[in-house]
Amino acid sequence: MNIRALAAKVLNQVVEQGQSLSQALPSAQQDLNPKDKALLQMLCYGVLRTLPRIDFFCRSLMQKPLKGKQRELHFLILVGFYQLLYTRIPSHAAVGETVNGAKALKKQALKGMINGVLRNFLREQEGLIEKADQQDTLKYCHPSWLVKRLQQAYGEQQAATIMTENNQQAPMWLRVNQTHHNREQYQQLLSEATLPSIVASDTENSNALRLEKATDVYKLPGFTEGWVSVQDGAAQLAAHYLGAQADELILDACAAPGGKTVHALELQPAIKQMVAVDADANRLTRVEENLARLNLKATVIHGDASQPDTWWQGEQFDRILCDAPCSATGVIRRHPDIRWLRRDSDIAELVALQKSILSALWKKLKPGGVLLYATCSILPDENEQQVQRFLESQSDATLIPLSEQYNSVEHGRQLLPNEDAMDGFYYAKLQKAK
Template identity: 50%
Template sequence: MKPFPLPKQKNLRADCAWVIFQILEHGKSSRECLERVQRRHNARDNAWIQEMSLGVMRKLPLLQHWLRSLLDRPLKGNKKIIEHLILLGLYQLQFSRVSHHAAVGETVAAASYLNSAALKGLVNAVLRNFQRESLAEKPIDNEIIKSGLPKWLFKAIENAYELDADAVREATNSIAPIWLRVNQTQISFDAYCSLLDNANIEYERSIAHKEAVILKKREDITALPGFEKGFFAVQDGAAQLAAHYLEVKEGERVLDCCAAPGGKTGHIAELTPALGYLLALDADASRLERVKENMTRLKHNVDIKQGDAATPADWWDGKLFDKILLDAPCSATGVIRRHPDIRWLRKSTDIDNLARLQRQILDALWGLLKPGGTLLYATCSILPKENRLQIKSFLQDTADAKLVALTKTETNDKPGRQILPGEEQMDGFYYARLIKSH
């Protein structure tokens, strides 16, 4: 399908429909699309665009079910974007606080900004018929549609979690809280909490994460106390476990692989300021810019290199590492509640490809680890093929690799810790800690 350009004149709903269209028809990430659109709007409108577009991602199968019953035939060509505008209208009517009058009237008007003034009557008729026919009240017996997930992921969760599958799917559709990690090289934890108290920002402390606070409502991150001074980083509680599990000691050489945007890199530096050397590696040059920005803001001095983790000969200096963190490329199925577009950007065929890449990187990095050194394998996935089965296979094939359990229930047959979405308010994550025998 030909790209549809961003509307020349800004309009709240037209721009939001453009974001939805780019994600679903062109496979763009919500972050990339929102960045383009949000340059044109104020903070309040930007928050609305983000809430609505990501809301459509969460409810897409149901919205499409309604749309199919309301449209005589699909729209094609450069009119296809109007289907996405209608999806936005349906979402407003059923799931938002927008008044029904505004949801219909303003959505109809937005068609003109999408070069489709001639279809305003169609948009109006579809939204009015949705209300008139009370479609939202009619029962749906299709569990996949009600789940808000693509069929392949619905079944993958069913196969992996069986009796717990419904709870995993429900948590996957929830909205994730914002976690902050206090940078205690710049300010004490209690002092930062006092800043939040003085700014009347509601939060709670995490019992299991001594550097973390969880905000009770969404906030403008850059407006929080101490942002410019590097007093904190935004990092989910599950991701905050990585630096603790790695157990870096003074003077050690550490590799943080696939490091962008640098959250775990910063945490390692904060927990062990006297470490010997810390290298943040990532293959994506544009994402490394974010690592540099974050390390500058947090005031951490680390080495940052662009390089493919699967081909160390291109970037490695030949000196072995004491500790390696491999935050492996993965399906990101554990963070769908935070990035709901992922469910539509990922395909079932991606999982096998990712598993092969993960194993390739594991094999390549193992040779960079000192005898007695530790490699921490991490993903933000909830799928066994990328996690437990991946590490089980690696242990079977790698004579000098030994599992060091993170939990009391781990075995070589069922290695690692699988965190599920919503567990202790955390994202879905997987960790396995391996040591290289002498």
């Protein structure tokens, strides 16, 4: 299979048919060798990171956009532009392979047209780039609604930094399972396997290592035996902030795929019970897989966190983790498709869902108990404003310090993308009056 043509098909599925990249890419990669797999991933991620910009180049060079049955060819051209602008693939190879992609897409008759557009681009790119840089959406490759929201929340300069960081490749973070090794021991094992790593700068993130270069998980020492998991440094803070204690009843209310559930269990194996709930039955199988690989136990329930009476077992929880469904605007560098799949109108719906989950879960928290609210969003409406509104409506709720180390209580903690190389994330810890 021609990899450029395959990339064009995946991109068409994501951009035109609304499939997520994490659905569309793995099935396209299935029968490929590792080198082609990596190339396909690089092309799909790359085009999605730069979509409006290279789309603008295409529109500028073509009299009529390719539509309907020819739409895949439009994405093939974008794959061509991406290679010419952002990769080290020599131009003659990039053009040649991309033009051949038309044959693989059964549009042999249009090979000449594709060749012409790519060659015109090579001639005219300087002027086109200059024009693109005059518009924020084309310069930063974010949809205009998100540019606006980020500029409103953070001001122009910081929003520009955030968007630039969103377009970087995310590093691979590991969580060392402290029931097997401490972080220094595991770092030694990694270096013996020629996988150099860096310790997280946040002292509280005591299980977190960042690989200098991403690798296949099965190359990680003891991955199958559960010595280590892949989890971003920002997500690892959740279990530390939750601070589960021995004999406590813990709820992870939006648990799938279970990264935070299992981390909380690794940190405190002596809890009374961990209840892991999620509304998505398919994603819950990932929780079961994670528990099995790490040899941990939890009560896994398919349920709606905003309707706990349909699954609640009757005992109030000591601690609740509410890792709420959100815009995922903090993890765009890992999921470049998010910004094209989300719509501005989704934000209000998500804010309403988060509000209903928060207030429903609050009733299931013991007096004196703690609820950790988390999102991988960087939009204040889902984060500090959500918590602020909750505090105003709930007289028995108080914002408390996330931990001894992170003891500012102002608005919780908003991490921005690539802060200390981590994802964008938000945390706030709420305590119920005794």
